[in-house]
Amino acid sequence: MVSVCLSGMKKITCHIAIGAALLTSACMAQAADNYWQTIQQKGVLRCGAAVAAPYVMRDPKSGEYSGYFAELCRDFGQNVLKVKVQFVDASWDTLVAGLQSDKWDMAMALNQTPERALAIGFSAPAQDYQLSLLVNKANPKLSGAGNKIADYDKEGVTFAVMSGTAQDKAISGVVKKAKIMRLPGNDETRLALMARRADVLVDASDTNHLFAVANPDWAKEVLPSPALTKQGVSFALPRAVSEADMNVLNIYLTQRRATGDIDALVNKASLQANAGKAGAQ
Known part of the structure; x- marks a missing residue:
């Protein structure tokens, strides 16, 4: 194929194509170097x-x-x-x-x-980001549970988490026995916990903490040990x-x-x- 570029008009065409590719690469590099x-x-x-x-x-x-x-x-x-x-x-x-x-x-x-x-x-x-668990203090499934993931990773327990997020990836990597309910947004995960369709809500610690403070009669936040993730x-x-x-x-x-x-x-x-x-x- 190289010999085709070495004759007549085809040689010129080849040079133009190469030049255009180099110009495009140069423009992309310039945009990256002068982003703002x-x-x-x-x-x-x-x-x-x-x-x-x-x-x-x-x-x-x-x-x-x-x-x-x-x-x-x-x-x-x-x-x-x-x-x-x-x-x-x-x-x-x-x-x-x-x-x-x-x-x-x-x-x-x-x-x-x-x-x-x-x-x-x-x-x-x-x-900084850290994951926590939010549970209903009156949930009999979780009676006596501490701060280990194993205390919650049991048959019949459902974790609610927002699909596609870092918390989804983190909890998916450690839960082996419980069910994971993946939902599209924060509102849906909270509603699942409040309606007791889910037993454990997995979310950022700052979000879960404030939600627990807003619902002190039933909500309890748990910081897993060791930490699920800190990023x-x-x-x-x-x-x-x-x-x-x-x-x-x-x-x-x-x-x-x-x-x-x-x-x-x-x-x-x-x-x-x-x-x-x-x-x-």
């Missing part, structure tokens, strides 16, 4: 949004996004990059693929895992984004975390979720 500059030129920062309180929430009536990751994305876009911010509806199953296919510029509230790091880049953590919760960007561009976002997050700003946003979002003001779709 490219977004500033476009005038909009697209944030991939999968709903899970208190990280990302969406009002079902107005469609407005809230939650502490949504607030961080909005603030970073408007006050650091000086561009408009657009939230793009996503699901936990599509956040990584959508980032890779240029459907959004940043994916919000993804747990850092080495498997994901093979495909995408992670910012510095905005918060940083971060923004995700394309893996090819340069270290210099990633550092812009890292400095922003590190400073806001150090001053307590992110903790305040977490508390605000959690109270909003507990008050029933955050819809999930």
Whole structure:
């Protein structure tokens, strides 16, 4: 096939094709090296949004996004990059693929895992993530249960978890005897526990803690020992984004975390979720 490119017009065509491929590669590399500059030129920062309180929430009536990751994305876009911010509806199953296919510029509230790091880049953590269990204190199936997963991993016990999330992966890796009920959102998992269709709710410790505080008459939070998982919760960007561009976002997050700003946003979002003001779709 090489000899075809060495004669007449076919040689010229071959050179054009090679040149176009090199130009495309150069453009892609330039975009990766000037990620924020490219977004500033476009005038909009697209944030991939999968709903899970208190990280990302969406009002079902107005469609407005809230939650502490949504607030961080909005603030970073408007006050650091000086561009408009657009939230793009996503699901936990599509956040990584959508980032890779240029459907959004940043994916919000993804747990850092080495498997994901093979495909995408992670910012510095905005918060740390730990899993907990939420149970009904009066559930006879769980009488005498302590803080070991084995105390709950029994025949006839059902765990409720949001499908496609880090908590889904974590609990799926350790539960051998009990049933796992995978549901599309936080509201559905909580309702399953409240209606006693599920015996154990698996979720982030901050979310479960506030839900337990809001329902002290029946709800009890359990922190498993050893921990199921403890990971940083971060923004995700394309893996090819340069270290210099990633550092812009890292400095922003590190400073806001150090001053307590992110903790305040977490508390605000959690109270909003507990008050029933955050819809999930």
